[in-house]
Amino acid sequence: MLSAIIFIVSGPVARSQTCPYTFATSWPTSNPVWTLTWVTPDQSVGVDGSGLQLTNVRYRGKQVFHMAHLPVLNVRYEPGGCGDSSRSLRDWQTGLRTFEAGNQVSACKAEPSSPPKTVCDHPGFDAGSFQGVALEKRTDELILTTQMQAGWYRYIQKWIFFLDGTIESRFYFTAINDPCVSKPHYHQAYWRFDFDIEGASNDVIEEYNRSRGWKALSLESNRQRNPSTHREWRVLNRETGRGFKIIPAPSDDTADSWAVADVWALRYHETEFDDGGATSGPLGNAAHMNNYLNGESIMGQHDVLWYRAGHRHDSLAICVEVDVTLKPIGKW
Numbered sequence: 001m002l003s004a005i006i007f008i009v010s011g012p013v014a015r016s017q018t019c020p021y022t023f024a025t026s027w028p029t030s031n032p033v034w035t036l037t038w039v040t041p042d043q044s045v046g047v048d049g050s051g052l053q054l055t056n057v058r059y060r061g062k063q064v065f066h067m068a069h070l071p072v073l074n075v076r077y078e079p080g081g082c083g084d085s086s087r088s089l090r091d092w093q094t095g096l097r098t099f100e101a102g103n104q105v106s107a108c109k110a111e112p113s114s115p116p117k118t119v120c121d122h123p124g125f126d127a128g129s130f131q132g133v134a135l136e137k138r139t140d141e142l143i144l145t146t147q148m149q150a151g152w153y154r155y156i157q158k159w160i161f162f163l164d165g166t167i168e169s170r171f172y173f174t175a176i177n178d179p180c181v182s183k184p185h186y187h188q189a190y191w192r193f194d195f196d197i198e199g200a201s202n203d204v205i206e207e208y209n210r211s212r213g214w215k216a217l218s219l220e221s222n223r224q225r226n227p228s229t230h231r232e233w234r235v236l237n238r239e240t241g242r243g244f245k246i247i248p249a250p251s252d253d254t255a256d257s258w259a260v261a262d263v264w265a266l267r268y269h270e271t272e273f274d275d276g277g278a279t280s281g282p283l284g285n286a287a288h289m290n291n292y293l294n295g296e297s298i299m300g301q302h303d304v305l306w307y308r309a310g311h312r313h314d315s316l317a318i319c320v321e322v323d324v325t326l327k328p329i330g331k332w
Contacts, residue, residue, distance in 0.1 A: 019043055019096075019108035019132060022055075027142040027161065033060055034142060034161045040108050040132050041148050041157075042094050046071040046274035049094030050192070052133060052146045052157045059165050060332045062242065063196045070157065070171065071274035072190035073150075074285050076258060077183055088258075088285040090278040097149035099156075100128035108132025118147045119154040120319035124177050126154075152178035156319075165328030167244070173311065174319040188259055188310035189322055190275075190287055194268065195244065195305065197237040203303040204238040205265040207231065220293050222261035225254045233263055234329060238300055242330035249323050252309050264289045264306040267296040272304070 019040040026032035036057040044053040050069035057065040070093060077087040096108075101116035109132055110116070116134040119126060136143040142161040147154060156172035171189045175181040195203060206214045209229040217223075225231055225248055236243030246263075255262045266272070266289070275288040289306055309322035 020106075023109060023133070025135060025142070025144075027137055028139075028163075029137070033163060033165075034058070035061075038133065038144065040096065041146055042096050044069060044093060046093075047277035048073070048090060048092045048274065050274065051093040051148065051155075052144060052159060054159060059328065062198050062332060064167075064244070065194060066196040066200065067194040067273075068159075068169070068191070070189055070191050072188075072287050072289075073155070074188050074287070075153075075185055076188075076285070077180075077185045090285045091150035091153060091155070093148060093150075093155070095149045096131040097147045097154060098126060098128045098131045099134075099145075099147040101130040101134035101145075104130055110134045111137060116145050118145070118156045118172075119174050119176070120156060120172055123174065123319065126176060152176050152181055165332055167326040168323060169326070170321055170323040171309070172319050172321050173313055182314065184312065184314040186310055186312050187320065187322075188287075188308060190289075191307045191309075191324060192273070193235070193246075193305045193307065193326075195235040195303065197235060197243050198240055199237070200268070200302040202237050202239055202300050203298070204236050204300060205298055205303055205305060206234050206236065208233070216299060217265045218297065218299050220266050220296050220298055221264075222290060222293065223263040223265070225252060225262045227254075233265075233305065235303065235305055236329065240330065242328070242332060244326045245329055246305065246307060247325040247327060249309065249325070251311075252322070255308060255310075258283065258286050259308060259310060260287050260290060262308050264292070264304075265298055266292050266304045266306070267298055268302040268304050 022037050024037050026035045037055045041051050044050040050071040053069040073091045099118045101110040102112040104110040134145045144159045153175050158170040160168040173187040205217045208214050234245040311320045
């Protein structure tokens with residue numbers, strides 16, 4: 001966070017070197033339909049980290065993601081909130097925080113038989129001795145859970161995989177006791193989905209609006225939600241027709257000027273794992289993916305889709321969730 005904000009710890013905590021860099025997971029154990037590798041938040045890429053980061057995700061042997069992660073996380077206080085002179089901040093996604101998870105099988109990895117417990121289960125207070133990622137290998141779903149800290153805030157991230165190919169990504173905002181956390185503020189999370197549907201170079205990103213159906217986005221662009229037209233997005237391999245639809249949650253709002261946009265459809269570049277980090281000025285802590293919009297073609301290319309969700313928060317005791325659902329398209 002920025003040191004100009006009163007009461008806030010200045011700068012991110014050092015990244016731990018106790019966790020192995022990558023873990024590999026297959027699920028179900030017998031005849032797996034999902035295979036993926038992942039790293040704990042302290043080892044994730046980006047100027048502020050990117051949380052529980054997934055790589056080389058495959059469904060039924062076919063590539064889905066090259067990488068899926070959450071590189072941008074910010075907070076904006078309302079006037080009269082936490083520090084009048086600078087009411088926004090960037091948070092880091094590298095700080096592991098202990099939570100309750102049984103059956104620790106290796107450094108930073110647990111496979112509990114019952115759901116792990118985070119700050120959401122005991123609002124305002126930390127508990128437990130495990131830090132890292134807990135994997136729940138249920139009969140009908142695979143759930144990966146981690147808990148992070150940034151100053152007084154606690155962030156819980158989950159990836160959920162289903163047998164039918166559905167993916168749910170959930171992010172929870174809460175905090176421990178501190179004078180600032182009950183002031184009205186707005187949390188925002190920005191996912192980055194580097195889809196490689198059956199390979200990296202034949203993607204197409206399409207947008208749905210009720211009046212005109214599905215239309216491909218030919219050039220890089222940012223987009224806003226439009227509930228009146230039931231706007232959605234999907235990423236496809238244009239040869240096979242397989243892909244995933246990105247379904248906004250019913251509670252998702254529409255981006256204002258500070259949130260910037262709800263979706264960015266971009267051409268892949270290996271230096272664009274994040275948005276470059278915070279800058280100076282009134283919008284310094286806002287997302288800066290607009291800097292990557294330069295008119296490049298995204299038709300049949302290696303494309304990346306960013307997705308934003310946010311929520312207003314004015315109570316310590318509330319654990320607020322935002323999420324996005326990805327539904328498979330085509331015969332996998």
